[in-house]
Amino acid sequence: MTLTPVFGLIFPTLSYIILGLLALMSLLYVLSFLMRKRPPVKKDLKDVIVLKKGYDIPIKGAPAGDVQDVKVTRFAIQPKNFRYIFPIPKLTVAVGDQVQAGDVLFFDRDRPDIKFVSPVSGTVEEILRGAKRSISEVVIRADETQHYRALDVVPETAERARLVAFLAEAGVWPMINQRPYDVIPDFDKVPRDIFISTFDTAPLAPDGAKLVEGREAAFQKGLDILARLTSGSVHLGLDGRKDIHPAFANAKGVKKHYFSGFHPAGNVGIHIHHIAPIRGGEDVVWTLGVQEVITIGTLFTEGKFDATRIVAIGGNREASPRYVRTFQGAHIGELLGYSPAHDVRVISGDVLTGERKTEDEFLNYFDDQISVIDEGDYYEMFGWLLPSRKVPTVSYTYKEGLFPSGKPMDIDANTHGEKRAFVMTGEYERMLPMDLFPQHLMKAILVADYERMEALGIHELSEEDIALCEFACTSKQPLQQILRQGLSEMMSE
Amino acid sequence: MGLVDFFKKLEPDKKKRPLLHTLYDGFFTFLFVPNHRAGQASHVHDHVDLKRTMIMVVLALVPLYLFGMYNVGHQHYLALGQYSDPTEAVGAKLLYGALRVLPMYIVAMVVGLGIEFYFASKKGHAIEEGYLVTGALIPLIMPPTVPLWILAVAVALAVIFGKEAFGGTGMNVVNIALLARVIVFFAYPQTISGDAVWVAGVDGYSGATPLALATQGWDQVTQKFSTEQMWWGLIPGSVGETCKPLILLGALFLLLTRIASWRIMLGGLLGLVFMGLLFNAWGATAFMRVPWYYHLYMGSFLFAIAFMATDPVTAASTNRGKWIYGFLVGLFGLLIRVFNPAYPEGWMLAILLMNVFAPLIDYTVLQANMKKRLKRA
Numbered sequence: 001m002t003l004t005p006v007f008g009l010i011f012p013t014l015s016y017i018i019l020g021l022l023a024l025m026s027l028l029y030v031l032s033f034l035m036r037k038r039p040p041v042k043k044d045l046k047d048v049i050v051l052k053k054g055y056d057i058p059i060k061g062a063p064a065g066d067v068q069d070v071k072v073t074r075f076a077i078q079p080k081n082f083r084y085i086f087p088i089p090k091l092t093v094a095v096g097d098q099v100q101a102g103d104v105l106f107f108d109r110d111r112p113d114i115k116f117v118s119p120v121s122g123t124v125e126e127i128l129r130g131a132k133r134s135i136s137e138v139v140i141r142a143d144e145t146q147h148y149r150a151l152d153v154v155p156e157t158a159e160r161a162r163l164v165a166f167l168a169e170a171g172v173w174p175m176i177n178q179r180p181y182d183v184i185p186d187f188d189k190v191p192r193d194i195f196i197s198t199f200d201t202a203p204l205a206p207d208g209a210k211l212v213e214g215r216e217a218a219f220q221k222g223l224d225i226l227a228r229l230t231s232g233s234v235h236l237g238l239d240g241r242k243d244i245h246p247a248f249a250n251a252k253g254v255k256k257h258y259f260s261g262f263h264p265a266g267n268v269g270i271h272i273h274h275i276a277p278i279r280g281g282e283d284v285v286w287t288l289g290v291q292e293v294i295t296i297g298t299l300f301t302e303g304k305f306d307a308t309r310i311v312a313i314g315g316n317r318e319a320s321p322r323y324v325r326t327f328q329g330a331h332i333g334e335l336l337g338y339s340p341a342h343d344v345r346v347i348s349g350d351v352l353t354g355e356r357k358t359e360d361e362f363l364n365y366f367d368d369q370i371s372v373i374d375e376g377d378y379y380e381m382f383g384w385l386l387p388s389r390k391v392p393t394v395s396y397t398y399k400e401g402l403f404p405s406g407k408p409m410d411i412d413a414n415t416h417g418e419k420r421a422f423v424m425t426g427e428y429e430r431m432l433p434m435d436l437f438p439q440h441l442m443k444a445i446l447v448a449d450y451e452r453m454e455a456l457g458i459h460e461l462s463e464e465d466i467a468l469c470e471f472a473c474t475s476k477q478p479l480q481q482i483l484r485q486g487l488s489e490m491m492s493e
Numbered sequence: 494m495g496l497v498d499f500f501k502k503l504e505p506d507k508k509k510r511p512l513l514h515t516l517y518d519g520f521f522t523f524l525f526v527p528n529h530r531a532g533q534a535s536h537v538h539d540h541v542d543l544k545r546t547m548i549m550v551v552l553a554l555v556p557l558y559l560f561g562m563y564n565v566g567h568q569h570y571l572a573l574g575q576y577s578d579p580t581e582a583v584g585a586k587l588l589y590g591a592l593r594v595l596p597m598y599i600v601a602m603v604v605g606l607g608i609e610f611y612f613a614s615k616k617g618h619a620i621e622e623g624y625l626v627t628g629a630l631i632p633l634i635m636p637p638t639v640p641l642w643i644l645a646v647a648v649a650l651a652v653i654f655g656k657e658a659f660g661g662t663g664m665n666v667v668n669i670a671l672l673a674r675v676i677v678f679f680a681y682p683q684t685i686s687g688d689a690v691w692v693a694g695v696d697g698y699s700g701a702t703p704l705a706l707a708t709q710g711w712d713q714v715t716q717k718f719s720t721e722q723m724w725w726g727l728i729p730g731s732v733g734e735t736c737k738p739l740i741l742l743g744a745l746f747l748l749l750t751r752i753a754s755w756r757i758m759l760g761g762l763l764g765l766v767f768m769g770l771l772f773n774a775w776g777a778t779a780f781m782r783v784p785w786y787y788h789l790y791m792g793s794f795l796f797a798i799a800f801m802a803t804d805p806v807t808a809a810s811t812n813r814g815k816w817i818y819g820f821l822v823g824l825f826g827l828l829i830r831v832f833n834p835a836y837p838e839g840w841m842l843a844i845l846l847m848n849v850f851a852p853l854i855d856y857t858v859l860q861a862n863m864k865k866r867l868k869r870a
Contacts, residue, residue, distance in 0.1 A: 018738045025745040280870040351537045376530050379497045383526035384544035395541035396751040413530040417542020421663025425810035455863035470535040480534050
């Protein structure tokens, strides 16, 4: 085959143009592959599990600086933060009661030994009700100085059953998450392993070092206690991308695993999959956050229930992204220190998995960040066709997706399109570093094929693992909702 | 925004006039991406949506339309013995081609979209964008002489029974554009096969495509057409399948934007090469002795593998499955092409066959994963 153009006078130009375009297109294709981002690995670190799939959403307003103290007067514990407990728990306090930090507020009538306690000392100000008389918040107005409930601390060397009973009575049991299904653990089911991730890769998440700074002894004590509660080991997921805090690097009595990758590389579910995958509905593993481990440790190092939390406040609409020190369940308006404008969305948690809140509501139980982003209430003329202003995207139909700049950008809550049927394939697999087929799992859930759901690995997933796939989904399917629906159905089977 | 408010005032009532509302909604969302925000997690979504994905495919097809129109005109005048130099009377050729191709496009779009709007309004949801691509593909795979009423019937049957009966966009089992072609092929075979249909506007002219000539051997082809002609596409054939560089350009564009899977395309090429080499080694008939690389020059392999086989809804969805699917498309397509005495083009049937088998291919890939997981339990 010769390349001599067959056209006459006008056409040589055209055929050269076409061949030139072919060359250009091939070049762009090859370049976009060669220049793709690869996850950083800390120098001289061996045995790092490098996860190539995923995406770090670059949002402006990452939290920075030293941890500041902030004056918050109101705190709340919200029963709806706990899955699968009755919406109307049994209250042990009434409005006007004085409570100390660690005093029981309510318990679930099916499991009365598991106490839900107050994060601060003060007066019970309000008991807010939601739909059908469910309790939505138990609000405490905090004292100036904190008083702690006197606890009969059980010695560390006590047998497992005594330790468990003490933790449940002290109010830290709900801080432990049991997988699969993300429930409050059963007393008698001994977990085969406990997993803790020390780094959070979600957008605008706090740096693990800031969370543990100054509380290293409590963290280590927490790890020691947890080691007594499992039949296997406590596994720490460590950040392999950069230098980490010595409290993590030198933790004792645990198995350390280094991970490097884009979000969701910091998710504990991903760590579990790569260390010792969940084997089915009957398998039992526990997961905890760093600050929850510290609270458990403080019970033994200082004999008190300390629900101090370092919270990261960030987002492209947050004027001063910062770290603050407060307690669990802090009032959001007081944490922010201002009244957010009407075109701003305030989220307790990260933008992928968090809950939308107003300034009168409270930080959720497990959350350690607040994201403040644009609401995104606008119509974009020909938005799907024209090259748009810089927005975070993983799609190769945009320059930003082909050649990512990595620069922090504005983001909003606009869905950028309407919900459609599943069309594109391979999108979710790109965002999930697990040996799993997420799209087929979603379809199996939608048709309620239980055997298939189990075989495809539904038990290995939690909402936070599938959240990035939901971000990338062209068809705007509510994947986290679908997953939870599937998990709830599997639980009742 | 002033324009948005103006349009919102025109919105028909959803309950009283559902069809009109669906039409309005389709037009409104064509103009504006709506202001829907996430109610709950995830609060953020990627900027890309299905409309953008589909429009990229349509963009990739536009050069094929332009060349196709020109070529229809060029073949027409060539058959009449006029303007045989490709650079002569380009305008006249484009005009002639446009007058043949644009009505086909209009018919395909009006009939298909009309049916889609009707079904969408009946179901009470917005019209989905899948048909933008299907409607753009259908005229490109038809011969320029196909009667418009036959085209309309085929499109209607394909959309109703191939797509809407299964649930609309994203639910179809087989490729809708190929289904339309298959309906024409089996119901009105004289309009789509044989030698008389590939050149427009000249009654009784026998304009054999290179592929039809190849059944007698490669030297039969080179007597009438040069390889340059076949490469650049100045040959009779379906409207969009002839110009190889423009198809490659479109295919590269789809690969760059990762809308089409490179695994399917490469797998298809490998399947074709494998089968071609096998036939060359066997060499029983003249067609089998056609060197394997020349099969890329004739017929619609490149178009089929780039635009039809890579349809994400009907192809295999696992990565390994895509290799197997693509390879088998290449293999079966060439097999049908070389062995089929009635019609020397196999891609339409091969892709439809593999569309039906794609779920099975995925199933076997998933089985490996599922077995591994259940063994752990």
